[in-house]
Amino acid sequence: MSLVSTLIIADDHPLFRSALRTVVAQLLPGVQIVEADSPDALNLAVQEHPRADLILLDLRMPGVQGFSALITLRGQYPAIPVVVVSAVEEPAVMRRALDFGACGFIPKSAGLDTIGEALRSVLEGGVWLPPGVTENAAAEEQEERELAQRISSLTPQQFRVLMMLADGRLNKQIGGDLNVSEATIKAHVTAILRKLGLYRRTQAAVLAQRLLRAESASLAELGSAAEGGAEEEAE
Template sequence: MQLAQKIIIADDHPLFRAALKQAVTQAVPDVVVIEADSLTALQETVEAHSDADLVLLDLHMPGTNGFTGLVFLRGQNPSMPVVVVSGSEEPRVMRRAIEYGASGFIPKSAPLETISAAILDVLEGEVWLPEEVADGAEGVSEDDAEFAAKLASLTPQQFRVLMMLTEGLLNKQIAYELNVSEATIKAHVTAILRKLGVHSRTQAVIEASRLGVEAPKTELG
Protein backbone atom coordinates (compact mmCIF):
# COMPACT_ATOMS: atom_id res chain seq x y z
CA MET A 1 0.00 0.00 0.00
CA GLN A 2 1.43 3.36 -1.05
CA LEU A 3 1.72 5.98 1.68
CA ALA A 4 -0.06 9.30 1.16
CA GLN A 5 2.22 12.11 0.05
CA LYS A 6 3.13 14.69 2.68
CA ILE A 7 3.56 18.39 1.91
CA ILE A 8 4.63 21.14 4.33
CA ILE A 9 3.24 24.66 3.80
CA ALA A 10 5.41 27.33 5.43
CA ASP A 11 3.86 30.80 5.35
CA ASP A 12 2.95 33.26 8.11
CA HIS A 13 -0.32 34.41 6.48
CA PRO A 14 -3.26 32.12 7.44
CA LEU A 15 -5.35 33.12 4.41
CA PHE A 16 -2.57 32.31 1.98
CA ARG A 17 -1.82 29.02 3.75
CA ALA A 18 -5.49 28.15 3.25
CA ALA A 19 -5.27 29.02 -0.46
CA LEU A 20 -2.10 26.97 -0.85
CA LYS A 21 -3.71 24.05 0.94
CA GLN A 22 -6.58 24.19 -1.55
CA ALA A 23 -4.11 24.15 -4.46
CA VAL A 24 -2.21 21.25 -2.90
CA THR A 25 -5.33 19.13 -2.35
CA GLN A 26 -6.43 19.82 -5.95
CA ALA A 27 -3.06 18.54 -7.17
CA VAL A 28 -2.80 15.58 -4.77
CA PRO A 29 -6.26 14.60 -3.43
CA ASP A 30 -5.09 12.24 -0.64
CA VAL A 31 -2.21 14.45 0.52
CA VAL A 32 -1.27 15.05 4.16
CA VAL A 33 -0.69 18.79 4.69
CA ILE A 34 1.34 20.16 7.62
CA GLU A 35 1.49 23.92 8.22
CA ALA A 36 4.18 26.16 9.75
CA ASP A 37 4.02 29.93 10.32
CA SER A 38 7.67 30.74 11.13
CA LEU A 39 11.11 29.35 10.39
CA THR A 40 11.39 27.93 13.91
CA ALA A 41 8.06 26.13 13.46
CA LEU A 42 9.23 24.92 10.05
CA GLN A 43 12.46 23.51 11.50
CA GLU A 44 10.47 21.62 14.14
CA THR A 45 8.00 20.40 11.51
CA VAL A 46 10.74 19.19 9.17
CA GLU A 47 12.43 17.38 12.05
CA ALA A 48 9.16 15.66 12.97
CA HIS A 49 8.28 14.88 9.33
CA SER A 50 11.63 14.12 7.72
CA ASP A 51 9.80 11.98 5.15
CA ALA A 52 7.91 14.98 3.69
CA ASP A 53 7.74 14.97 -0.10
CA LEU A 54 7.82 18.74 -0.54
CA VAL A 55 8.07 22.07 1.29
CA LEU A 56 6.29 25.17 0.00
CA LEU A 57 8.30 28.06 1.46
CA ASP A 58 7.56 31.78 1.77
CA LEU A 59 10.68 34.00 1.58
CA HIS A 60 9.48 36.51 4.17
CA MET A 61 8.49 34.47 7.22
CA PRO A 62 9.43 35.42 10.78
CA GLY A 63 12.88 34.08 11.61
CA THR A 64 14.31 34.28 8.12
CA ASN A 65 15.65 36.89 5.73
CA GLY A 66 15.22 36.39 2.00
CA PHE A 67 17.07 33.31 0.78
CA THR A 68 18.58 32.49 4.18
CA GLY A 69 15.69 30.17 5.08
CA LEU A 70 15.90 28.37 1.74
CA VAL A 71 19.68 27.96 1.95
CA PHE A 72 19.53 26.72 5.53
CA LEU A 73 16.67 24.31 4.85
CA ARG A 74 18.41 22.84 1.80
CA GLY A 75 21.66 22.49 3.74
CA GLN A 76 19.98 20.66 6.61
CA ASN A 77 17.65 18.54 4.43
CA PRO A 78 19.22 18.17 0.96
CA SER A 79 16.90 15.35 -0.10
CA MET A 80 13.69 17.31 0.64
CA PRO A 81 12.53 19.41 -2.35
CA VAL A 82 11.64 23.04 -1.62
CA VAL A 83 9.48 25.30 -3.78
CA VAL A 84 9.48 29.02 -3.05
CA VAL A 85 6.01 30.60 -3.14
CA SER A 86 6.43 34.35 -2.81
CA GLY A 87 5.10 37.78 -3.60
CA SER A 88 8.64 38.82 -4.59
CA GLU A 89 8.15 38.13 -8.29
CA GLU A 90 11.15 39.71 -10.01
CA PRO A 91 12.77 37.28 -12.52
CA ARG A 92 16.15 37.86 -10.85
CA VAL A 93 14.76 36.71 -7.49
CA MET A 94 13.16 33.64 -9.09
CA ARG A 95 16.37 32.56 -10.81
CA ARG A 96 18.46 33.08 -7.68
CA ALA A 97 16.05 30.85 -5.75
CA ILE A 98 16.75 28.03 -8.21
CA GLU A 99 20.50 28.67 -7.95
CA TYR A 100 20.23 28.33 -4.17
CA GLY A 101 18.60 24.92 -4.50
CA ALA A 102 14.85 25.48 -4.87
CA SER A 103 12.98 23.04 -7.11
CA GLY A 104 10.66 25.80 -8.27
CA PHE A 105 9.39 29.33 -7.75
CA ILE A 106 5.65 30.00 -7.82
CA PRO A 107 4.45 33.63 -7.73
CA LYS A 108 1.75 34.27 -5.14
CA SER A 109 -0.24 36.00 -7.88
CA ALA A 110 -0.51 32.75 -9.86
CA PRO A 111 -4.00 31.17 -10.23
CA LEU A 112 -4.72 28.10 -8.07
CA GLU A 113 -4.72 25.92 -11.20
CA THR A 114 -1.18 27.07 -12.05
CA ILE A 115 0.01 26.45 -8.49
CA SER A 116 -1.51 22.96 -8.55
CA ALA A 117 0.15 22.16 -11.88
CA ALA A 118 3.51 23.46 -10.64
CA ILE A 119 3.30 21.30 -7.50
CA LEU A 120 2.60 18.21 -9.61
CA ASP A 121 5.57 18.97 -11.89
CA VAL A 122 7.94 19.28 -8.93
CA LEU A 123 6.62 16.09 -7.31
CA GLU A 124 7.44 14.36 -10.59
CA GLY A 125 11.02 15.62 -10.43
CA GLU A 126 10.79 18.72 -12.59
CA VAL A 127 12.06 22.22 -11.79
CA TRP A 128 9.23 24.74 -12.22
CA LEU A 129 9.41 28.44 -13.10
CA PRO A 130 6.92 30.69 -14.90
CA GLU A 131 7.35 30.32 -18.66
CA GLU A 132 8.48 33.91 -19.14
CA VAL A 133 11.27 33.38 -16.61
CA ALA A 134 12.33 29.81 -17.30
CA ASP A 135 14.32 30.64 -20.45
CA GLY A 136 16.57 33.27 -18.86
CA ALA A 137 19.58 32.56 -16.70
CA GLU A 138 21.30 34.59 -14.02
CA GLY A 139 23.85 32.86 -11.87
CA VAL A 140 24.67 33.45 -8.24
CA SER A 141 28.09 35.04 -7.71
CA GLU A 142 30.90 32.83 -6.46
CA ASP A 143 31.12 34.83 -3.22
CA ASP A 144 27.38 34.45 -2.54
CA ALA A 145 27.52 30.71 -3.27
CA GLU A 146 30.47 30.35 -0.88
CA PHE A 147 28.62 32.24 1.85
CA ALA A 148 25.50 30.13 1.28
CA ALA A 149 27.55 26.99 1.87
CA LYS A 150 28.90 28.43 5.14
CA LEU A 151 25.40 29.45 6.23
CA ALA A 152 24.14 25.91 5.63
CA SER A 153 26.77 24.61 8.10
CA LEU A 154 25.14 26.37 11.08
CA THR A 155 23.08 24.39 13.56
CA PRO A 156 19.38 25.29 13.84
CA GLN A 157 19.99 27.24 17.06
CA GLN A 158 22.99 29.06 15.59
CA PHE A 159 20.85 30.03 12.60
CA ARG A 160 18.15 31.43 14.90
CA VAL A 161 20.78 33.47 16.75
CA LEU A 162 22.18 34.83 13.49
CA MET A 163 18.73 35.88 12.29
CA MET A 164 18.17 37.65 15.62
CA LEU A 165 21.50 39.42 15.19
CA THR A 166 20.28 40.70 11.82
CA GLU A 167 17.26 42.15 13.64
CA GLY A 168 19.61 44.15 15.88
CA LEU A 169 18.95 42.22 19.09
CA LEU A 170 21.56 42.20 21.87
CA ASN A 171 22.91 39.00 23.41
CA LYS A 172 20.74 39.40 26.52
CA GLN A 173 17.63 39.95 24.38
CA ILE A 174 18.39 36.84 22.30
CA ALA A 175 19.01 34.85 25.48
CA TYR A 176 15.60 35.93 26.80
CA GLU A 177 13.84 35.06 23.53
CA LEU A 178 15.46 31.61 23.35
CA ASN A 179 15.21 30.97 27.10
CA VAL A 180 18.92 30.26 27.52
CA SER A 181 21.78 31.98 29.34
CA GLU A 182 23.66 34.96 27.92
CA ALA A 183 26.83 32.87 28.10
CA THR A 184 25.22 30.31 25.79
CA ILE A 185 24.42 33.04 23.27
CA LYS A 186 28.01 34.33 23.43
CA ALA A 187 29.21 30.79 22.66
CA HIS A 188 26.79 30.57 19.73
CA VAL A 189 27.97 33.93 18.38
CA THR A 190 31.60 32.80 18.59
CA ALA A 191 30.75 29.61 16.68
CA ILE A 192 28.76 31.58 14.08
CA LEU A 193 31.66 33.98 13.43
CA ARG A 194 34.06 31.05 13.05
CA LYS A 195 31.80 29.14 10.65
CA LEU A 196 31.07 32.22 8.54
CA GLY A 197 34.73 33.23 8.48
CA VAL A 198 34.15 36.73 9.89
CA HIS A 199 35.56 38.59 12.89
CA SER A 200 32.62 40.54 14.28
CA ARG A 201 28.86 40.32 14.63
CA THR A 202 28.57 43.39 12.38
CA GLN A 203 30.42 41.52 9.63
CA ALA A 204 28.15 38.51 10.16
CA VAL A 205 25.05 40.70 9.72
CA ILE A 206 26.51 42.29 6.57
CA GLU A 207 27.27 38.85 5.14
CA ALA A 208 23.75 37.60 5.94
CA SER A 209 22.33 40.59 4.08
CA ARG A 210 23.81 39.11 0.87
CA LEU A 211 20.88 36.73 0.78
CA GLY A 212 18.21 39.29 1.60
CA VAL A 213 15.21 39.92 -0.63
CA GLU A 214 13.19 43.10 -0.31
CA ALA A 215 9.63 42.33 0.78
CA PRO A 216 6.96 43.28 -1.76
CA LYS A 217 5.23 46.53 -0.84
CA THR A 218 1.73 45.28 -1.66
CA GLU A 219 2.02 42.02 0.23
CA LEU A 220 4.43 40.79 2.85
CA GLY A 221 5.27 37.53 1.19
Protein backbone atom coordinates in the same frame (compact mmCIF):
# COMPACT_ATOMS: atom_id res chain seq x y z
CA MET B 1 4.34 11.60 -10.78
CA SER B 2 6.18 10.00 -7.85
CA LEU B 3 4.23 8.85 -4.80
CA VAL B 4 3.78 11.70 -2.31
CA SER B 5 2.65 11.12 1.27
CA THR B 6 3.36 14.35 3.19
CA LEU B 7 3.57 17.99 2.14
CA ILE B 8 4.23 21.00 4.41
CA ILE B 9 2.73 24.42 3.68
CA ALA B 10 4.49 27.26 5.54
CA ASP B 11 2.67 30.58 5.19
CA ASP B 12 1.22 33.01 7.73
CA HIS B 13 -1.79 33.97 5.56
CA PRO B 14 -4.74 31.61 6.24
CA LEU B 15 -6.47 32.37 2.94
CA PHE B 16 -3.41 31.62 0.89
CA ARG B 17 -2.70 28.44 2.87
CA SER B 18 -6.28 27.40 2.15
CA ALA B 19 -5.80 28.05 -1.59
CA LEU B 20 -2.60 26.00 -1.63
CA ARG B 21 -4.28 23.25 0.32
CA THR B 22 -7.08 23.11 -2.25
CA VAL B 23 -4.65 22.77 -5.15
CA VAL B 24 -2.55 20.16 -3.37
CA ALA B 25 -5.61 18.12 -2.37
CA GLN B 26 -6.86 18.13 -5.98
CA LEU B 27 -3.47 17.24 -7.40
CA LEU B 28 -2.53 14.67 -4.76
CA PRO B 29 -5.65 13.01 -3.32
CA GLY B 30 -4.96 11.43 0.04
CA VAL B 31 -1.73 13.34 0.73
CA GLN B 32 -1.15 14.45 4.31
CA ILE B 33 -0.95 18.25 4.39
CA VAL B 34 0.80 19.85 7.36
CA GLU B 35 0.37 23.60 7.84
CA ALA B 36 2.72 26.02 9.60
CA ASP B 37 2.01 29.72 10.16
CA SER B 38 5.32 30.76 11.72
CA PRO B 39 9.02 29.83 11.70
CA ASP B 40 8.61 27.98 15.01
CA ALA B 41 5.64 26.03 13.67
CA LEU B 42 7.61 25.19 10.53
CA ASN B 43 10.57 23.97 12.56
CA LEU B 44 8.25 21.74 14.61
CA ALA B 45 6.50 20.45 11.49
CA VAL B 46 9.78 19.45 9.85
CA GLN B 47 11.03 17.84 13.06
CA GLU B 48 7.82 15.78 13.21
CA HIS B 49 7.91 14.97 9.48
CA PRO B 50 11.62 14.71 8.54
CA ARG B 51 10.68 12.60 5.52
CA ALA B 52 8.18 15.06 4.08
CA ASP B 53 8.10 15.04 0.29
CA LEU B 54 7.93 18.79 -0.25
CA ILE B 55 7.84 22.12 1.61
CA LEU B 56 6.03 25.16 0.21
CA LEU B 57 7.77 28.09 1.88
CA ASP B 58 6.67 31.72 2.08
CA LEU B 59 9.68 34.03 2.07
CA ARG B 60 7.97 36.67 4.18
CA MET B 61 6.54 34.98 7.24
CA PRO B 62 6.92 37.13 10.38
CA GLY B 63 10.28 36.33 11.93
CA VAL B 64 11.75 35.17 8.59
CA GLN B 65 14.15 37.54 6.89
CA GLY B 66 15.20 37.17 3.29
CA PHE B 67 16.49 33.72 2.42
CA SER B 68 17.39 32.72 5.98
CA ALA B 69 14.62 30.11 6.35
CA LEU B 70 15.36 28.57 2.95
CA ILE B 71 19.10 28.31 3.61
CA THR B 72 18.49 26.85 7.07
CA LEU B 73 16.05 24.24 5.70
CA ARG B 74 18.44 23.23 2.93
CA GLY B 75 21.26 22.92 5.44
CA GLN B 76 19.35 20.90 8.04
CA TYR B 77 17.05 18.87 5.78
CA PRO B 78 18.76 18.64 2.38
CA ALA B 79 16.65 15.67 1.32
CA ILE B 80 13.36 17.63 1.45
CA PRO B 81 12.69 19.70 -1.69
CA VAL B 82 11.61 23.29 -1.05
CA VAL B 83 9.51 25.48 -3.33
CA VAL B 84 9.44 29.18 -2.48
CA VAL B 85 6.01 30.82 -2.66
CA SER B 86 6.26 34.59 -2.47
CA ALA B 87 4.76 37.95 -3.40
CA VAL B 88 8.26 39.03 -4.41
CA GLU B 89 8.32 38.54 -8.17
CA GLU B 90 11.66 39.94 -9.32
CA PRO B 91 13.45 37.49 -11.65
CA ALA B 92 16.78 38.01 -9.86
CA VAL B 93 15.18 37.03 -6.54
CA MET B 94 13.61 33.95 -8.13
CA ARG B 95 16.94 32.84 -9.58
CA ARG B 96 18.72 33.51 -6.31
CA ALA B 97 16.21 31.27 -4.50
CA LEU B 98 17.26 28.46 -6.85
CA ASP B 99 20.92 29.23 -6.19
CA PHE B 100 20.20 28.81 -2.47
CA GLY B 101 18.72 25.37 -3.07
CA ALA B 102 15.02 25.86 -3.87
CA CYS B 103 13.64 23.62 -6.61
CA GLY B 104 11.00 26.11 -7.67
CA PHE B 105 9.55 29.58 -7.18
CA ILE B 106 5.80 30.25 -7.38
CA PRO B 107 4.60 33.87 -7.35
CA LYS B 108 1.58 34.45 -5.12
CA SER B 109 -0.13 36.10 -8.07
CA ALA B 110 -0.13 32.79 -9.95
CA GLY B 111 -3.47 31.18 -10.69
CA LEU B 112 -4.45 27.79 -9.32
CA ASP B 113 -3.74 26.10 -12.66
CA THR B 114 -0.22 27.55 -12.70
CA ILE B 115 0.39 26.46 -9.11
CA GLY B 116 -0.72 22.97 -10.06
CA GLU B 117 1.62 22.96 -13.07
CA ALA B 118 4.51 24.06 -10.86
CA LEU B 119 3.86 21.37 -8.26
CA ARG B 120 3.58 18.66 -10.91
CA SER B 121 6.90 19.72 -12.41
CA VAL B 122 8.72 19.77 -9.07
CA LEU B 123 7.25 16.50 -7.82
CA GLU B 124 8.37 14.85 -11.04
CA GLY B 125 11.92 15.94 -10.27
CA GLY B 126 12.03 19.13 -12.29
CA VAL B 127 12.80 22.75 -11.46
CA TRP B 128 10.03 25.30 -12.01
CA LEU B 129 10.12 29.04 -12.55
CA PRO B 130 7.38 31.23 -14.07
CA PRO B 131 7.35 31.34 -17.87
CA GLY B 132 9.82 33.87 -19.17
CA VAL B 133 12.18 33.57 -16.21
CA THR B 134 15.22 31.58 -17.16
CA GLU B 135 16.76 29.19 -14.66
CA ASN B 136 20.23 30.63 -15.19
CA ALA B 137 21.18 34.22 -14.54
CA ALA B 138 22.66 36.36 -17.25
CA ALA B 139 26.41 36.32 -17.69
CA GLU B 140 26.84 39.49 -15.66
CA GLU B 141 25.15 37.81 -12.69
CA GLN B 142 27.52 34.84 -12.68
CA GLU B 143 29.59 36.21 -9.81
CA GLU B 144 26.49 36.61 -7.67
CA ARG B 145 25.32 33.09 -8.48
CA GLU B 146 28.67 31.67 -7.47
CA LEU B 147 28.59 33.58 -4.20
CA ALA B 148 25.08 32.27 -3.48
CA GLN B 149 26.32 28.74 -4.05
CA ARG B 150 29.24 29.32 -1.67
CA ILE B 151 26.78 30.50 0.99
CA SER B 152 24.81 27.30 0.45
CA SER B 153 27.98 25.33 1.25
CA LEU B 154 28.01 26.59 4.85
CA THR B 155 27.04 24.11 7.53
CA PRO B 156 23.87 24.91 9.56
CA GLN B 157 26.03 26.03 12.51
CA GLN B 158 28.22 28.20 10.30
CA PHE B 159 25.12 29.80 8.81
CA ARG B 160 23.77 30.56 12.29
CA VAL B 161 27.07 32.22 13.17
CA LEU B 162 26.96 34.23 9.92
CA MET B 163 23.47 35.50 10.76
CA MET B 164 24.67 36.56 14.21
CA LEU B 165 27.52 38.50 12.61
CA ALA B 166 24.84 40.59 10.91
CA ASP B 167 23.86 41.90 14.36
CA GLY B 168 27.45 42.90 15.13
CA ARG B 169 27.79 40.30 17.88
CA LEU B 170 31.22 39.37 19.23
CA ASN B 171 32.60 35.84 19.28
CA LYS B 172 32.10 35.62 23.04
CA GLN B 173 28.45 36.67 22.73
CA ILE B 174 27.78 34.24 19.88
CA GLY B 175 29.47 31.44 21.80
CA GLY B 176 27.24 32.14 24.80
CA ASP B 177 24.11 32.04 22.65
CA LEU B 178 25.14 28.77 20.99
CA ASN B 179 26.60 27.27 24.17
CA VAL B 180 30.05 26.69 22.66
CA SER B 181 33.48 28.17 23.36
CA GLU B 182 34.75 31.45 21.97
CA ALA B 183 37.54 29.50 20.26
CA THR B 184 34.94 27.37 18.46
CA ILE B 185 33.19 30.49 17.18
CA LYS B 186 36.51 31.94 15.99
CA ALA B 187 37.11 28.72 14.05
CA HIS B 188 33.63 28.97 12.53
CA VAL B 189 34.22 32.58 11.48
CA THR B 190 37.53 31.63 9.86
CA ALA B 191 35.83 28.79 7.97
CA ILE B 192 32.99 31.11 6.89
CA LEU B 193 35.42 33.68 5.51
CA ARG B 194 37.32 31.03 3.59
CA LYS B 195 34.18 29.46 2.11
CA LEU B 196 32.80 32.84 1.05
CA GLY B 197 36.09 34.07 -0.37
CA LEU B 198 36.12 37.04 2.01
CA TYR B 199 38.97 38.32 4.16
CA ARG B 200 37.21 40.63 6.64
CA ARG B 201 34.64 39.87 9.29
CA THR B 202 32.90 43.13 8.41
CA GLN B 203 32.41 41.92 4.83
CA ALA B 204 30.69 38.79 6.14
CA ALA B 205 28.46 40.92 8.37
CA VAL B 206 27.41 43.14 5.45
CA LEU B 207 26.72 40.10 3.30
CA ALA B 208 24.61 38.58 6.08
CA GLN B 209 22.60 41.79 6.36
CA ARG B 210 21.85 41.62 2.63
CA LEU B 211 20.79 37.99 2.94
CA LEU B 212 18.13 39.15 5.38
CA ARG B 213 16.51 41.24 2.65
CA ALA B 214 15.19 39.26 -0.31
CA GLU B 215 14.92 42.43 -2.42
CA SER B 216 18.43 43.61 -1.53
CA ALA B 217 21.03 44.88 -3.92
CA SER B 218 23.37 42.47 -5.60
CA LEU B 219 25.27 40.19 -3.27
CA ALA B 220 28.22 40.43 -5.59
CA GLU B 221 28.72 44.12 -4.81
CA LEU B 222 31.04 42.95 -2.07
CA GLY B 223 33.36 41.64 -4.76
CA SER B 224 35.68 38.71 -4.42
CA ALA B 225 38.43 38.91 -1.86
CA ALA B 226 42.02 38.26 -2.75
CA GLU B 227 43.30 34.81 -1.97
CA GLY B 228 44.72 34.32 1.49
CA GLY B 229 44.24 36.45 4.57
CA ALA B 230 40.99 34.73 5.48
CA GLU B 231 41.82 34.81 9.17
CA GLU B 232 42.63 38.52 9.24
CA GLU B 233 39.48 39.54 11.11
CA ALA B 234 38.21 36.25 12.46
CA GLU B 235 38.37 37.47 16.02
